[in-house]
Amino acid sequence: MPSLLALVVALPFAGFLLLSLGGARLPARAVGIIGVSSVAISAVLAVAVFVALAASGPAEVRFVDTVWTWIDVGPFAPAVAFSLDGLSAVMMLVVTLVGLLIHVYAAAYMRSDASYRRFFAYMNLFVGFMLVLVLADNLLLLYLGWEGVGLASYLLIGFWYQRPENGYAARKAFIVTRIGDTALAIGLFLLFWELGTVDIAQVITRADQLLVEGSAVANLSAALILAGAAGKSAQVPLHVWLPDAMAGPTPVSALIHAATMVTAGVYLIARLHPIFEAAPAVLVAVAIVGAVTLLLAALAALGQRDVKRVLAYSTISQLGYMVVALGAGAYAAAIAHLVTHAFFKALLFLSAGVVIASLRGEHDLWRMGGLRRVLHLPFWSFGIGAASLAAVPVVTAGFYSKELILWNVWVAEPGGAWLAAVLLAGTFLTALYAFRAFFLAFFGKLRDAPSPPPRGGLIAAPLVILAVLAIVGGLFETSAYFGGIELLTLTLGDSLPAAAHGVGADALALMIGASGLSLLGIAAAYLAYGPRVLPRRAGGYLPAAGRAAEAGFGFDAAYERIVVGPFRRLARGLRDEPVDLVYEAVARLLRAAHGVLAFTQRGRVRVYLAVLLLGSLAVLAYSVMA
Amino acid sequence: MTLGLPEVLTFASILFGVGAAGLLARRSLLFMLASIEVMFVAGGVAFVGVSASLGQADGQVVFFFVLAAAAAQVSVALALMLRFHAQSRTIDADRASSLRG
Amino acid sequence: MVVTFYIASALALAAAAVGISRAHPIHGLLFLALALVAVGVVFLAVGAPLVAAFHVIVYAGAIVVLFLFAVMVAGLSAPAVAAERTRLSWRAFLGPALLAAALAWLLIAASRPASGAVEEPVPIVTVASALFGPYIAGVLLAGLLLFAGLIATHHLARRDDAATEEQR
Numbered sequence: 001m002p003s004l005l006a007l008v009v010a011l012p013f014a015g016f017l018l019l020s021l022g023g024a025r026l027p028a029r030a031v032g033i034i035g036v037s038s039v040a041i042s043a044v045l046a047v048a049v050f051v052a053l054a055a056s057g058p059a060e061v062r063f064v065d066t067v068w069t070w071i072d073v074g075p076f077a078p079a080v081a082f083s084l085d086g087l088s089a090v091m092m093l094v095v096t097l098v099g100l101l102i103h104v105y106a107a108a109y110m111r112s113d114a115s116y117r118r119f120f121a122y123m124n125l126f127v128g129f130m131l132v133l134v135l136a137d138n139l140l141l142l143y144l145g146w147e148g149v150g151l152a153s154y155l156l157i158g159f160w161y162q163r164p165e166n167g168y169a170a171r172k173a174f175i176v177t178r179i180g181d182t183a184l185a186i187g188l189f190l191l192f193w194e195l196g197t198v199d200i201a202q203v204i205t206r207a208d209q210l211l212v213e214g215s216a217v218a219n220l221s222a223a224l225i226l227a228g229a230a231g232k233s234a235q236v237p238l239h240v241w242l243p244d245a246m247a248g249p250t251p252v253s254a255l256i257h258a259a260t261m262v263t264a265g266v267y268l269i270a271r272l273h274p275i276f277e278a279a280p281a282v283l284v285a286v287a288i289v290g291a292v293t294l295l296l297a298a299l300a301a302l303g304q305r306d307v308k309r310v311l312a313y314s315t316i317s318q319l320g321y322m323v324v325a326l327g328a329g330a331y332a333a334a335i336a337h338l339v340t341h342a343f344f345k346a347l348l349f350l351s352a353g354v355v356i357a358s359l360r361g362e363h364d365l366w367r368m369g370g371l372r373r374v375l376h377l378p379f380w381s382f383g384i385g386a387a388s389l390a391a392v393p394v395v396t397a398g399f400y401s402k403e404l405i406l407w408n409v410w411v412a413e414p415g416g417a418w419l420a421a422v423l424l425a426g427t428f429l430t431a432l433y434a435f436r437a438f439f440l441a442f443f444g445k446l447r448d449a450p451s452p453p454p455r456g457g458l459i460a461a462p463l464v465i466l467a468v469l470a471i472v473g474g475l476f477e478t479s480a481y482f483g484g485i486e487l488l489t490l491t492l493g494d495s496l497p498a499a500a501h502g503v504g505a506d507a508l509a510l511m512i513g514a515s516g517l518s519l520l521g522i523a524a525a526y527l528a529y530g531p532r533v534l535p536r537r538a539g540g541y542l543p544a545a546g547r548a549a550e551a552g553f554g555f556d557a558a559y560e561r562i563v564v565g566p567f568r569r570l571a572r573g574l575r576d577e578p579v580d581l582v583y584e585a586v587a588r589l590l591r592a593a594h595g596v597l598a599f600t601q602r603g604r605v606r607v608y609l610a611v612l613l614l615g616s617l618a619v620l621a622y623s624v625m626a
Numbered sequence: 627m628t629l630g631l632p633e634v635l636t637f638a639s640i641l642f643g644v645g646a647a648g649l650l651a652r653r654s655l656l657f658m659l660a661s662i663e664v665m666f667v668a669g670g671v672a673f674v675g676v677s678a679s680l681g682q683a684d685g686q687v688v689f690f691f692v693l694a695a696a697a698a699q700v701s702v703a704l705a706l707m708l709r710f711h712a713q714s715r716t717i718d719a720d721r722a723s724s725l726r727g
Numbered sequence: 728m729v730v731t732f733y734i735a736s737a738l739a740l741a742a743a744a745v746g747i748s749r750a751h752p753i754h755g756l757l758f759l760a761l762a763l764v765a766v767g768v769v770f771l772a773v774g775a776p777l778v779a780a781f782h783v784i785v786y787a788g789a790i791v792v793l794f795l796f797a798v799m800v801a802g803l804s805a806p807a808v809a810a811e812r813t814r815l816s817w818r819a820f821l822g823p824a825l826l827a828a829a830l831a832w833l834l835i836a837a838s839r840p841a842s843g844a845v846e847e848p849v850p851i852v853t854v855a856s857a858l859f860g861p862y863i864a865g866v867l868l869a870g871l872l873l874f875a876g877l878i879a880t881h882h883l884a885r886r887d888d889a890a891t892e893e894q895r
Contacts, residue, residue, distance in 0.1 A: 605658075605719045609649055613826055620833040628844040629729045634773055635838040637736040641766075643831030644740060648747030650823035654811060656798065660759050661747050663790060667766050670782070672838075678773045679843040683857040686778050686849065687865070690858065693785055694869035698876030700790050704797045705883035711801045 004045050004052075005065040005082045008092065009135060011042040012128035019121035028116050032107040035120030039103045039127055043096035050089050054491070062201070064137055071140075078198050081137035086492035090335055091134035091267055098259045098342045099127050101462040105350050106251035108458035109357070119159060119249065126152035130260050134267060138198040139188050142268075146184065146232070149261045150177050156256060157248040169247035176241040180231015184268075187224025190217065191275070204274050211278035222279035225272060226286055233265030233319045236293040240555050242316055243300075246308040250353030253308060258315050258349055259342035266322045266338055270331040270496060277329070284414070287327025291422040294320030296553060298429035302436065303549020306363040307352050310437045313552075314389060315345055317430065321405055324419055330408030332499035336477050336488055337401035343473045344388035344398055347466035351382035354463075355441060358453035365437055370446030375453055379442050381463040386438045388470040390431035390522060393515035394482075397474030402427065404477060406510055407502035420510070427514050431521025436529045443531040479507065634675030642668035655707045655717040659700060666696040732772035739765035748820065750812035752798045756791055763787040774848030777855070 015038025019031060026034075053063060066081040084092070103123060110119050129148025136142035158170030192198055194217050195206040211218045229235070234242040245257050256262070269276060269286065276283045294317050301313035318341050325334035355371060355378050356363060372379045388396035391403075402423075410420040476487035479501040489498045502510065526532075528541065551557065600611075645668060648661030670689045677685020711717050739762045746758030763786040770779035858866055 603722065605722055606650065606653070610826070613646060613650065613830065617826070617830055617833060620830070620837055624833055624836045629732050629773065631841050631843045631845060632838065633732070634769075634845065635841055636835050637732075637740070637769065639831045639834035639838065640740055641743060642834060643827040644743045644747065646830055647820065647823045647827035648743075650826060651820045652747065653814065654752070656752050656794065656801075657747060657755060660755065660794065663786070664743050664747070664759070664762070667763065667782075667786065670778075671766060671769060674770055674775045674778050675773055675845065676841070678775060678845040678849060679841075681847055681849060683849050683854040686775055686854045687857050687862045689775075689778050690781065691865055691869050693781060694873055697785060697790060698872045700793060701876045702879045702883070704793060705880040708797060708800055709883055716807075717801065 015124035082135040169244040173241035184228025218278040222282035229265030254349035258345035290323030328412035340397040344470040348385035369444040400474030435525035638672040735768035
């Protein structure tokens, strides 16, 4: 059974190779079949491996599948090996299953694109690298996957490369995440230096034994890994790339920039949590980064006009939720939210994709409206997604995972109460911006007669399945009040500490408070943006604050001024190769000397003779005088 | 009264100077070559004079070598001069600067 | 001996000076031949009869004749001689003469440390056995040099012949 694990990873790569080497004459139907089936078979195998893991019970909680030894230098011998435990199994299932749904959707959605084959080649490449990332047995292979998904993300953001701004967005995403990746690489070097191994299981056990709590090495490596995670998971201050990453096709946004890749940072911190536990100060920093990101991105989402940017900021904000949970030590709760977020955010993106396609590429929420009457399926699916995002109590998946996070953060020390307050504020804001987008797009007056939306089973099936998952997908880990299901705890086994479940007056109060805030947020959105507010207030409310929010609170402008501008000036200065001036000076000197010498070589024999004679006179005179 | 070596060397020096003056002053390749012959001879005189004052044959041997070099040089130089003349109908050394390139 | 030397050397210098300043090549070469013969006498005076003989044979005999032959082949036109004559003013010799005087003076100054007298002629046998004894390699090389000169001259001359034959 373990050898299937390698196959799970290999299949998407095989799909990528087939598609990229298959030639331009591959018919579109074949492209779709190859692109989707590679992920589909991978998903089926993933389920099979998962079942085998579950069946093997707690005795054997970790599969390792060594394909070959990658490097063999004395004690440093990382293998290309994949391991499966509870945590990576959850990630693997999310990646393959949500990935499969999005691939199915994309098969229909991207059908008319001229670069259909290239699209699926990149998508398969992405899934392959993502699986390498989550299933890697050692940190080196994990880093390979980490960089690989960055590459795939770059390729797909710049998929429509004909427009320069898309290429710019792709480069921006690549470079900003690269800052984090560099920090991560240094952090991993530091870990290897300190612990002497790159094997993840060994790193975890040795970190428990060898890393002194609060030591400089522990703090530094944890901080560097945090920086890497912040880059990949778009946390402040490295979050600026994600809103621009929406330049890519919508299925890409759903798969990479909502459901899977951006959660890699969360996965990484959860995976290496013993290192963070050895560095409590950094763990506090994790919580603070998450809290700041959560609030900032939620506020920015309120100011966006572009529906995809609303969802992008929402993703940043929800990742902030997960990071807060990580910072509070509630790793399992973070993973739970990762799963439900994958469901409802993919659903939101795919629904938005249908809306955008039917409006011929219109992204602006203020130009939408009234679509409720024409786009029935997207209306319902977006509504369900928004409800799940807003954590509407009891009936949505988002509610359960957020409730889990809230309780675990509340009981965390230190500062649990403060973080919980931030989460509650975030709940209100989330509901507000989610339903703001929903009301603006689907209620009110119909602006444009939309063209027929993409239809068909391939579009509808993923939406329906994801909608169902966005409703019931949270019922794998619930508190005692909702049946006390502990499927996630069971699955994770001892790969992560189990999440706490709140019972008692505190828990009830928190739950009711959060639910109330969520509903309050929806109500506020209805009052501010609902169908009764007619005519719509064109610029929204608080125009100055709205503009600041739309600009993402000036992070881009600040980076432009502090980093990009000076760098450009430096590059302009260096473009003329100032170092070359030295060599040019040498060349010029030689040329001048050549000119002088050439002047003496003009073929005048008698001049030569005269000079020769003068020279010999000088020599003679010198010898006579001496 | 015997002949001193300084007198011989003085004669050689002045003869060399006469040859050098001719070499510098004349533009005709023919006369320039002739002046060079004079300078060769002046050198030979110095060698022979020193040889005689030392009572040894070596200086005279060197004179023979100088003689051979002069003969070879003048034959090649005159052939070159004739070719130059055949080409440009002149033996003016200043015109020879157009040979370049 | 001393008198011979002074007369011969004075004659040689005078003939050389006149020879290099003639406009007409033939005149110049005749004076040159005279100077060379006078130098031959100088060689006799310093007791080097073999050198004197060879000198007269090779320089005055072969080289000057070679010059004359070159003049004959090149063919001298009267206008060229006339042009040469106009160029040869005393001014043309002023600079070179000054330089040459400086050169001669320096050479004399450089040879000042030399002393001694020229008395006994070196026997011809000594010279000959030196030439064919320790210096035999040099003699052979001199022969090779002359041979190389012969070949070079032949090559330089041949092209011209080929060109003229083509013209015929």
